[in-house]
Amino acid sequence: MIDLFSSVNNMVVVDKEKIEKYEVNEIINKVILGDALRVLKKLPSSVVDMVFMVPPYFLQLPSKKLRRWKVKTEVDAVNDDWDKFGSFEEYDNFIKNILTEIKRVMKPNATIWVIATYHSIFRIGKIMQDLGFWILNDVHWVKTNPMLNWLGVRFTNATETLIWAVKDKKAKKYTFNKEWAKKFGIGKVGANFGFCQYAMVKSD
Ligand SMILES: C[S@@+](CC[C@H](N)C(=O)[O-])C[C@H]1O[C@@H](n2cnc3c(N)ncnc32)[C@H](O)[C@@H]1O
Numbered sequence: 001m002i003d004l005f006s007s008v009n010n011m012v013v014v015d016k017e018k019i020e021k022y023e024v025n026e027i028i029n030k031v032i033l034g035d036a037l038r039v040l041k042k043l044p045s046s047v048v049d050m051v052f053m054v055p056p057y058f059l060q061l062p063s064k065k066l067r068r069w070k071v072k073t074e075v076d077a078v079n080d081d082w083d084k085f086g087s088f089e090e091y092d093n094f095i096k097n098i099l100t101e102i103k104r105v106m107k108p109n110a111t112i113w114v115i116a117t118y119h120s121i122f123r124i125g126k127i128m129q130d131l132g133f134w135i136l137n138d139v140h141w142v143k144t145n146p147m148l149n150w151l152g153v154r155f156t157n158a159t160e161t162l163i164w165a166v167k168d169k170k171a172k173k174y175t176f177n178k179e180w181a182k183k184f185g186i187g188k189v190g191a192n193f194g195f196c197q198y199a200m201v202k203s204d
Contacts, residue, residue: 015039040101048105050175051112055098056083058091058120070150088123095120096127103131106167109174114163115141121161133165136174140193 013027015034021042022032032039059078066075085091102112112133114124128135139162146158166174181190 015042037098037101040098040105043101043105045104046107048102049107049110051102051106051110053098053102053112053114055095055114055116055120055124056085056091057116058085058088059083059117060119091120092123092127095124096131099124099127099131099133103133103167108167109171110167111136111174112163112165112167114165115160117157117160121163125163128163128165132168134167134169134171135163135165137164137192138162139164142193142195144195 011030013022013030013032015032015038019042021044022039024044024047027043057078061077061079066077067073085094106112114121114128116124125135125138141160141162143158143160146156149156178189184190184194
């Protein structure tokens with residue numbers, strides 16, 4: 001019988017302060033558990049084929065409990081410490097430092113996907129352009145089951161935006177599966193949006 005627990009355990013490398021650097025053969029096909037910036041600084045340059053980044057969105061929720069209008073039930077919002085920043089400047093620095101290291105570890109023809117909501121995706125896009133990333137597309141994730149719009153004072157927020165980019169304008173021969181895009185999109189090549197159900201699993 002396959003021991004699923006030890007198979008999963010063998011795929012995880014827990015980062016420790018005393019580890020100074022990682023060689024590619026030590027970490028290939030593994031998940032490194034640790035602070036992203038600290039871990040990235042230990043990786044060699046130009047080794048990564050593709051990056052998918054889901055950073056804190058800096059949702060800036062009020063400190064009081066959020067209750068639904070009329071029914072008054074409590075909203076289970078993301079209010080974890082990792083999403084709290086003292087200011088936009090602090091958030092921007094956090095994102096900029098991580099993206100700087102990400103750019104260093106990306107191969108010349110690697111691509112990066114970054115996803116966030118309207119709270120931060122525009123800031124992230126500006127930072128990426130300032131760092132020299134070259135944006136290929138923005139892609140829209142359309143949620144078929146978004147959070148209900150209880151107050152009705154603005155549009156239902158049913159999308160998240162992905163930025164798809166290469167390291168710089170000179171990047172050539174990055175991976176794009178046109179045939180696959182044709183299957184799932186509209187038009188000759190496929191359009192920059194996809195429908196998806198939103199699912200959130202909370203762990204304690
Ligand atoms: C928007 S959530 C995305 C979570 C996950 N990708 C998902 O889809 O459920 C941002 C994640 O970044 C993690 N995070 C925040 N700061 C981090 C850091 N400095 N290093 C590594 N991960 C961090 C948080 O623990 C959180 O799980």
